[in-house]
Amino acid sequence: MQTEWASGNGRDEPTGGFAGQGRREPKVVVGAAIIVAGRVLACARSSPPETAGRWEFPGGKVEPGETEVAALVRECAEELGIRVEVGDRVGPDVRMGHGRSVLKVYAARLVGEDQPQPLEHSELRWLRPEELDSVPWLPADVPVVAALRPVLAATDPS
């Protein structure tokens, strides 16, 4: 299937708003698996203390009325100072916090010559497929990282 790339211009549906209020929808957290030449960008959280030092994909909570793609574009700009184009989903929807939230990760690529800066994280690393287990990921990310491994290997130029 052809990968579609988007940059927050409304390809997907906004979440939140007033739909489905009787049954509380899980809060959506989006993450960007930014891939460059067979490596993915992993980011070490700096806060809060319970998750500091754990590694994650850049991203965050989708705001009411915002699309998932737009949230990823916004979070990558805020956290890393970069522009990204968002591609296909990677891995499963992962329920977190006793089902109160759900993690959704998307493949992404850098726009132009933009270079990620650790504006909010304590450290950034570009990981090859064989290095994916070298950092302690947040627990919700583990099944996503497993699904990412073959995707990364397929884009590795070496």
Ligand SMILES: Nc1nc2c([nH]c(=O)n2[C@H]2C[C@H](O)[C@@H](COP(=O)(O)OP(=O)(O)OP(=O)(O)O)O2)c(=O)[nH]1
């Ligand atoms: N961004 C991100 N968050 C993740 C991942 N895995 C995972 O369990 N989480 C959790 C950590 C946090 O509890 C939550 C995301 O919250 P956040 O604090 O990063 O979101 P945010 O940037 O919107 O923050 P805020 O405005 O609420 O302060 O999801 C991941 O790969 N990326």
